[in-house]
Amino acid sequence: MSVGLLVLLFKDVxxxxxxxxxxxxxxxxFVWIYVLRAIAFFALIWRTRAVAEPxxxxxxxxxxxxxxxxxxxxxxxxxxxGELMKAGYLSRVGSPTPTACLAFIxxxxxxxxxxxxxxxxxxxxxxxxEQAGDSVVLFSLAVGTGTLVLFxxxxxxxxxxxxxxxxxxxxxxxxxxxISPRIETFLEGLSALDTARRLLPVILSTLLYWGATVxxxxxxxxxxxxxxxxxxxxxxxxxxxxxxxxxxxxxxxGTYHYAAAAALSLMxxxxxxxxxxxVFVHAATFVxxxxxxxxIIVMPLLRGQFAAKQAALRPSTAPEPMT
Numbered sequence: 001m002s003v004g005l006l007v008l009l010f011k012d013v014x015x016x017x018x019x020x021x022x023x024x025x026x027x028x029x030f031v032w033i034y035v036l037r038a039i040a041f042f043a044l045i046w047r048t049r050a051v052a053e054p055x056x057x058x059x060x061x062x063x064x065x066x067x068x069x070x071x072x073x074x075x076x077x078x079x080x081x082g083e084l085m086k087a088g089y090l091s092r093v094g095s096p097t098p099t100a101c102l103a104f105i106x107x108x109x110x111x112x113x114x115x116x117x118x119x120x121x122x123x124x125x126x127x128x129x130e131q132a133g134d135s136v137v138l139f140s141l142a143v144g145t146g147t148l149v150l151f152x153x154x155x156x157x158x159x160x161x162x163x164x165x166x167x168x169x170x171x172x173x174x175x176x177x178x179i180s181p182r183i184e185t186f187l188e189g190l191s192a193l194d195t196a197r198r199l200l201p202v203i204l205s206t207l208l209y210w211g212a213t214v215x216x217x218x219x220x221x222x223x224x225x226x227x228x229x230x231x232x233x234x235x236x237x238x239x240x241x242x243x244x245x246x247x248x249x250x251x252x253x254g255t256y257h258y259a260a261a262a263a264l265s266l267m268x269x270x271x272x273x274x275x276x277x278x279v280f281v282h283a284a285t286f287v288x289x290x291x292x293x294x295x296i297i298v299m300p301l302l303r304g305q306f307a308a309k310q311a312a313l314r315p316s317t318a319p320e321p322m323t
Contacts, residue, residue, distance in 0.1 A: 001246055002254030009258050013275055021224070021276035030223040033216050033285060040212035041067060047205035048090075051104045054191035054198060056094040065296055066090050072293035075251045075286060083109075096189065103189020110147050111206045116241045117143040123238050127231055151193055213237060220277055221269075232267040239263035251286050 048063045058066070069089045073082025087101035096104075192198050217233040217240075243259025244252045257278040264274035 002249040005254035005258040009254070009261055009275060009278075013271055017272040018276045018279070021273045022280045024225060025223050025280060026225065029219060030284070033219050033223075033281075034288070036212050036216040036219065037285065037289065040209050040216065043205045043209035043212060047108060047202055047209065048104070050198075050201040050205055051107050051192045052090065052094070052096065054194075055096045055100060055188060058090070058094055062093050066093075068293035068296045072290060072297055075290040075293070078249050079247055097185045099185040100189035103186045107190060107192060107202070110143070111202065112210075112241075113143045114147055115206065115210050116238060119234055120238045120242070123231075123235050127235060210237075220281055224273065224277055226269060226273065228264075228267045228269065232264075235267055236260060236263040251282075251290070256282055
């Protein structure tokens with residue numbers, strides 16, 4: 001998929017003109033992307049703590065490393081393996097089980113899909129004049145149904161366990177013994193949705209994340225000296241969100257670039273400019289943040305090894321045994 005989309009991206013495009021367009025970027029404006037991206041990461045860290053709060057209170061450094069572990073995994077590994085890395089880290093440093101941590105991830109993804117569905121509906125019917133109306137409506141209905149199911153399960157976890165176990169028992173006692181306990185712990189992970197008080201910080205952090213994301217995309221045309229419609233960042237956001245959901249290689253190669261370029265072209269950017277923006281923005285944002293994420297993950301391990309070596313080299317102060 002990634003290779004095919006990259007071929008389509010650069011088909012009938014003059015590479016020299018793409019390079020010329022890339023050189024037009026104003027780095028003084030582009031630097032604001034990093035500031036807004038930092039705000040987006042803060043929102044993700046806040047949301048991670050809020051979603052897990054009913055089961056475990058993660059410290060800010062722990063939640064930070066969990067978020068960046070997920071980002072690093074998605075950047076260097078295919079098929080969104082970073083989601084599993086994030087869940088594994090949360091389970092390792094806290095009391096929730098791996099299954100409950102996967103439920104944390106499920107809550108976050110569903111909330112993200114709700115935002116994308118709402119914006120996609122608006123983009124389809126208001127901006128694109130219903131050209132993709134039917135497919136977007138079906139997507140939004142699926143997201144809405146999934147969200148409603150999660151809320152019901154969070155409010156009545158025991159009823160969800162009973163229904164799920166009734167289905168699992170059909171597979172035999174061995175499957176029941178293996179799967180049923182994991183169903184219970186998964187539903188425990190949805191407990192952030194069971195009251196309005198717990199749900200409020202989760203919603204606020206989600207809105208902050210997507211607000212910072214849209215603001216980040218709004219810097220793209222400004223940095224390249226383009227004048228696009230005010231709603232262009234929303235269109236790009238929808239295209240990117242749906243495009244990067246397609247299975248791809250590490251760092252969403254191909255899917256990210258093709259979706260971004262298609263949205264920018266739809267909003268009025270020339271083909272070469274759209275490709276230049278997609279490639280430059282991806283490289284200038286993914287590479288530094290991936291390096292930063294790797295350091296955030298690795299540095300505590302290195303400090304632990306250094307401390308262990310220092311302790312091993314330090315002379316013992318215990319008295320020597322009497323002979």
